């Protein structure tokens with residue numbers, strides 16, 4: 001006998017929704033399961049799961065994420081997930097910079113790097129051929145191909161983990177969709193934007209979610225609704241203080257064939273002190289990006305919480321389809337000058353603001369809603385969920401079935417006490433930069449370039 005109700009609706013076709021759908025296909029092959037996606041396509045080019053690359057690392061300060069990521073990497077390496085170029089094991093160099101003396105400016109970088117080093121050293125059984133401490137700039141230079149990466153003067157130390165890699169993010173999403181279609185259990189419906197949750201109008205059961213209403217006014221009912229709507233989730237449900245959309249900058253430049261060959265096998269370079277990172281290029285395109293506190297995009301929305309209660313509120317939601325603001329472009333340009341000075345003046349042919357679903361501690365939100373017993377949240381990726389794609393769905397369905405591992409349950413559940421403040425900055429030890437940036441204000445500022 002299955003533990004989950006017969007009709008299940010998953011909203012969202014990114015990493016959280018697709019991995020949940022895959023796992024449900026295996027555990028509940030005779031259930032009536034539908035996945036709705038607002039975009040006309042999966043992969044959704046505006047979704048957080050879709051991009052040229054995502055770092056796949058077990059390099060976490062938190063041991064529970066390090067272990068889960070190691071499970072994920074096993075599947076990227078040894079199963080179809082990582083085949084056909086979807087996973088490349090190029091190594092990761094994590095570095096930290098001299099303290100700026102300002103707690104907001106990445107002073108957690110050293111602490112995070114050292115804790116992460118201890119975790120991955122343990123996972124590698126102390127094998128220095130896999131994980132090696134790099135005590136100074138010379139040692140760091142030594143792990144990159146000659147005359148490629150420049151290690152900034154402010155960098156103090158770091159380590160290399162040759163067991164980490166990167167995934168072709170869009171190809172991974174395409175693969176998950178193909179697997180779902182082959183399994184044929186879940187009905188996938190694109191171009192289906194959910195405008196609101198429907199609450200039961202039965203007198204004694206108003207807290208129950210009856211289904212969803214779509215943008216065209218039609219409705220779909222279900223016994224269980226799973227929201228995997230990423231950075232858009234705060235527009236559907238009151239998550240103030242718990243999850244919020246934060247924009248991060250990405251910039252891409254074109255390389256010649258010779259430049260592509262030169263950088264193709266470099267390890268990924270990441271600094272949690274500055275947030276800047278470079279993943280090796282593919283198809284003559286190099287990406288430079290920033291993992292930071294990000295931009296808020298305040299938006300007024302109507303939040304329903306039951307059949308007859310609705311409230312107007314301000315939340316941060318994604319804005320897509322525009323280039324990055326001058327501040328972000330300048331940061332990417334400065335990082336390029338610093339890390340790859342021979343490409344310092346190469347124009348960016350494309351930039352993008354990509355949206356994290358940030359939570360206060362950077363932990364996912366994979367839990368039933370405390371007030372609505374048949375509403376489940378699978379979100380809160382906080383800029384680091386992609387690597388778990390091959391294992392995340394199993395954990396989400398474990399949580400649905402009430403049997404999630406205790407360490408993850410503690411990290412991912414609805415907090416016992418709802419935070420009293422509605423605004424927050426993510427304190428996961430890996431963020432840096434300004435904490436107060438508003439996207440519209442940054443667009444309004446002139447460029448200093």
Ligand SMILES: Cc1cc2nc3c(=O)[nH]c(=O)nc-3n(C[C@H](O)[C@H](O)[C@H](O)COP(=O)(O)OP(=O)(O)OC[C@H]3O[C@@H](n4cnc5c(N)ncnc54)[C@H](O)[C@@H]3O)c2cc1C
Pocket residue numbers: 011012013014015016017036037038039044046047048049050053054055056192193194195228229230231232233236248249250289354355356357378379380381382383384385386387388
């Ligand atoms: C710039 C950037 C860099 C990152 N780097 C890394 C990395 O290096 N390593 C790593 O592991 N992770 C990384 N991540 C994090 C990772 O990519 C995300 O945590 C993960 O992809 C989030 O998946 P999701 O399913 O929550 O969101 P999404 O992929 O955005 O999926 C949500 C989907 O829900 C749909 N949707 C929303 N609202 C509705 C609605 N009302 N009706 C119907 N459909 C709806 C959306 O259209 C969207 O397709 C990065 C993220 C970003 C943005």
